[in-house]
Amino acid sequence: MATNITFIGAGNMASAIIGGLIDSGIAPDSITATSPTEDMLRPVSQRFGVNTQTDNNAAICNADVVVLAVKPQIMRDVCEAMQETVLQQRPLIVSIAAGLDAETINQWLGGGHAVVRCMPNTPSLVGYGASGLFANQAVTSEQRDTAAQMMEAVGIVEWVEDEALIDAVIAVSGSAPAYFFLMFEAMEEAAVKLGLPADTARRLAIQTALGAATMAQRSEDTPATLKQNVMSPGGTTERAIQHMEDAELRKTIADAMQACADRAQAMSKELSAG
Numbered sequence: 001m002a003t004n005i006t007f008i009g010a011g012n013m014a015s016a017i018i019g020g021l022i023d024s025g026i027a028p029d030s031i032t033a034t035s036p037t038e039d040m041l042r043p044v045s046q047r048f049g050v051n052t053q054t055d056n057n058a059a060i061c062n063a064d065v066v067v068l069a070v071k072p073q074i075m076r077d078v079c080e081a082m083q084e085t086v087l088q089q090r091p092l093i094v095s096i097a098a099g100l101d102a103e104t105i106n107q108w109l110g111g112g113h114a115v116v117r118c119m120p121n122t123p124s125l126v127g128y129g130a131s132g133l134f135a136n137q138a139v140t141s142e143q144r145d146t147a148a149q150m151m152e153a154v155g156i157v158e159w160v161e162d163e164a165l166i167d168a169v170i171a172v173s174g175s176a177p178a179y180f181f182l183m184f185e186a187m188e189e190a191a192v193k194l195g196l197p198a199d200t201a202r203r204l205a206i207q208t209a210l211g212a213a214t215m216a217q218r219s220e221d222t223p224a225t226l227k228q229n230v231m232s233p234g235g236t237t238e239r240a241i242q243h244m245e246d247a248e249l250r251k252t253i254a255d256a257m258q259a260c261a262d263r264a265q266a267m268s269k270e271l272s273a274g
């Protein structure tokens with residue numbers, strides 16, 4: 001990918017994408033990351049060897065792609081301060097912010113921009129990212145390919161043609177690594193109560209998740225069938241699953257994902273009005 005990419009913001013999510021891009025063979029000197037101070041940039045500079053800049057406008061001068069990776073609450077100020085340079089350069093804008101629609105970003109940058117709204121997740125760092133992408137009407141097919149190539153370098157990409165569905169993507173993948181980490185915490189705690197050492201429990205739980213995910217990915221069977229295959233009638237798994245169903249785990253998950261999507265919508269209203 002012969003493209004200069006500038007990340008505005010060098011925090012958790014930008015670092016995850018940058019790390020994944022470099023692992024996939026992208027040259028570090030084609031990537032620039034920004035933050036307000038050198039101190040904040042030291043981790044990405046030392047870990048990945050990318051260019052760093054504390055001045056956002058200087059950082060985007062030669063960028064083909066500008067990835068907006070700051071917190072949604074400061075996005076307006078950050079965009080407005082870059083408006084003039086972006087209007088001159090017309091790079092492809094990729095916003096990874098939750099709860100900010102493409103048109104709001106476009107307006108904050110002065111209007112008429114090609115904006116791809118992307119919802120990535122932190123496993124991008126290890127090449128197992130899952131990103132949902134939406135392109136506004138100004139995005140050319142070449143720019144669509146560029147955005148897809150960038151995110152495919154760190155995982156899988158799913159396009160949505162209705163931007164509202166990005167909120168569902170946040171619920172199912174953007175925020176979802178945290179759901180699985182919570183599951184690991186809970187399984188480790190429970191296994192310790194059953195007598196296993198914590199590190200043994202953690203290794204077993206994580207390897208089991210990796211195995212289950214890999215099976216689900218490779219198999220033609222549905223997750224429901226794969227689950228059934230583990231459940232011997234009258235056996236141990238059946239008892240565990242029955243307990244989860246009785247405790248309405250499915251409803252808890254559905255409610256949590258709805259709360260996640262609702263929060264994205266509420267943020268969108270708060271931030272685009274403010």
Ligand SMILES: NC(=O)C1=CN([C@@H]2O[C@H](COP(=O)(O)OP(=O)(O)OC[C@H]3O[C@@H](n4cnc5c(N)ncnc54)[C@H](O)[C@@H]3O)[C@@H](O)[C@H]2O)C=CC1
Nearest residue numbers: 009010011012013034035040069070071072096097098120
């Ligand atoms: N953390 C996650 O799992 C995911 C985060 N996102 C989105 O990514 C964005 C960033 O989130 P995180 O990386 O988690 O936050 P973070 O707090 O780790 O990173 C934000 C970065 O912005 C920098 N920053 C602050 N002011 C700046 C300015 N004026 N100019 C340039 N950089 C500035 C900070 O120094 C920091 O490096 C958010 O909009 C979030 O919605 C999207 C998907 C997943």
Ligand SMILES: O=C(O)[C@@H]1CCC=N1
Nearest residue numbers: 097098170174175176
């Ligand atoms: O929690 C958040 O708001 C961000 C967006 C998706 C994951 N982290």
